[in-house]
Amino acid sequence: MALHLAKQGIGVILTYHSNEVEAAATVAEVEALGQHAVALPLNTADSSSFDAFFERVNLALLNTFGTDRFDFLINNAGTSLSALIAETTEAQFDEMMNIHxxxxxxxxxxxxxxxxxxGRIINISSGVTRYSYSGVSAYGIMKGAVDVFTRYLALELGARGITANVVAPGAVFGGGTMPDSPEMRTYVAANTALGRVALPDDIGGVVAFLCTEEARWINGQRIELTGGMHL
Structure with a gap:
């Protein structure tokens, strides 16, 4: 996503939870595309840290980008959980709720x-708000709530000209939390109309498109990026 945004001429403030090395590498790649970039640490499970985080964002905007505003918010932080309803603990449920x-x-x-x-708000949801798998109920519930939240954002922020939309990927291999194995890739490909697994590039370009002027009239929508899973 960050690289596709940079190719659209958009500078990036990206966040990382623990992998500072990978974040720094992404900053370098964005800069190599001619755009400014900053990586800031953020734990989205800890809402008490958000005030301090936005103080750092404000400094980054002023010092790196020469502005006091940003144009696009992309809520992409996430984890995965595999646990049946009968086995899901309150701690696991709370973790899903806090992060997602x-x-x-x-x-x-x-x-x-x-x-x-x-500006634009893009929330990253999931294909599992349309189709269901055993063991992902807590995750799916939270992503479904994000879908609903996005419609309310679109309604309440319309007066400011801000749009809000959902991008809902399916299984994405190559950098995410999706378990990667030949068996999993075969299963996903067999259940996808386009006959293959998704890669990060399949998602990043659509997110970047939603930040363009051409996408200005898309609002309150859920765009599923699954290649046609479980049709």
Whole structure:
């Protein structure tokens, strides 16, 4: 996503939870494409840290980008969980809620003073809000709530010219939390109309498109990027 944004001429503030080395490498790749980039640490499960985080964002905007606003918020932080309903613990449920729902809600809320009028919010959801697998109920519930939250964002922020949309990938291999094995790739490909697994490039370009002027009239929508899984 960051690289596709850079190719659209958009500078990037990206966040990382623990992998500072990979974040720095991504910053270097964005800079090699001619755009400014900054990587900041962020734990989206800890909403009490958001005020301090946005203080760092404000400094990065001023020092690196020469502005006090940003144009696009992409809520992409996430983890995975495989546990049947009968076996899911409250701690696991709370972790899913904090990262995938509460974190998205309040990080977005805290971002609104810095988000420019006419900007865009893109929330990353999942194909499992349409189809179901055993063992992903807590994850799927939170992503479904993000779908609903996005429609409310579109409604309430329309007066500022801000759009809000959902991008819902399916199984993506090559950098995410999806377990990667030949058996899993064969299973996903067999259940996908286009007959292959998804790669990060299949997602990044659509996210970047939603940040272009051509996408200005897309609002309150869920765009599924699964290649046609489980049709």
């Amino acid at each position: 729902l509460k974190g998205v809600y309040f990080l977005t809320q805290k971002s609104l003073p810095l988000l420019a009028d006419g």
